[in-house]
Amino acid sequence: MGTATFDFSDDVVIVTGGSSGIGRATALEFAEAGATVVVADVRHDPKDLDAETPTDDFIRDSWGDAHYVETDVSDPDDVESVVEAAREFGGVDVMVNNAGLFRGGSITDLDATDLDAMLGVNVRGVFLGTQIAARDMLDRDDPGAIVNTASISSSLAQHGQVGYDATKGAVRMLTRGAALDLADSGIRVNAVAPGQIATEFLEGWTEEAKQSAADDEDGFLKDIPMGRAGVPDDVAPAVCYLASDAAGYTTGELLHVDGGWQVA
Helix, strand or coil: CCCCCCCCCCCEEEEECCCCHHHHHHHHHHHHCCCEEEEEECCCCCCCCCCCCCHHHHHHHHCCCEEEEECCCCCHHHHHHHHHHHHCCCCCCEEEECCCCCCCECCCCCCHHHHHHHHHHHHHHHHHHHHHHHHHHHHCCCCCEEEEECCHHHCCCCCCEHHHHHHHHHHHHHHHHHHHHHHHHCCEEEEEEECCECCCCCCCCCHHHHHHHHHCCCCCCCCCCCCCCECHHHHHHHHHHHHCHHHCCCCCCEEEECCCHHHC
16 A cells, blocks of 8 residues: 655644654654644653653754744643744644543542643643634634544543543534634644554553553453554554645544544
């Protein structure tokens, strides 16, 4: 089969949560395709156990321009600062609202403070990132693309994840509503919906536990028709596709990258 290639030369891409996991893979994918990447995250160092070099440093060493901005995506001033950093390179062409937070718990167990934390990052962060990036594009009269990281939880509930499911359902509707609001301006808004992706998204996951989960056909993988856990590099090209001209007539879409999980 052929291999998809993208050209983001002269484009400026912001990736929130870009220090680790899906965000890091996405930032690297855009950089390899020629983009200048602004990495926005609360931490500079990657959490990935197989990565030692911060994302922006790795990009500068390998491909080209990159910049890191310490960012709490739930804080509008922080998000404004990220967009201002992008303006130094010409302005936002692609905004990837990827930063996410998971706190497990059933409806009877989940603490309200954990729900508030997830709402701050997963919902408020996507809202602010979409709003502030769109305003920058409109101010410059240069419409671009916005891609949000949703989840299989955006459409289907999972045991012990009621708060997380609720926030990711909100990401789906934020994507659709923003796509409708911005369609006449030429700004496209879409989302990827990753499935079971083996990353350090869950704090404290050891490399051994991650590999065990990826190999466990009776547990982690029992509902994945393709028979394996996903990895961040499975998701990053889908983000690039939605941001690219190849998806120029696509907006308000939720693209599942889940090995067939949602159809099982």
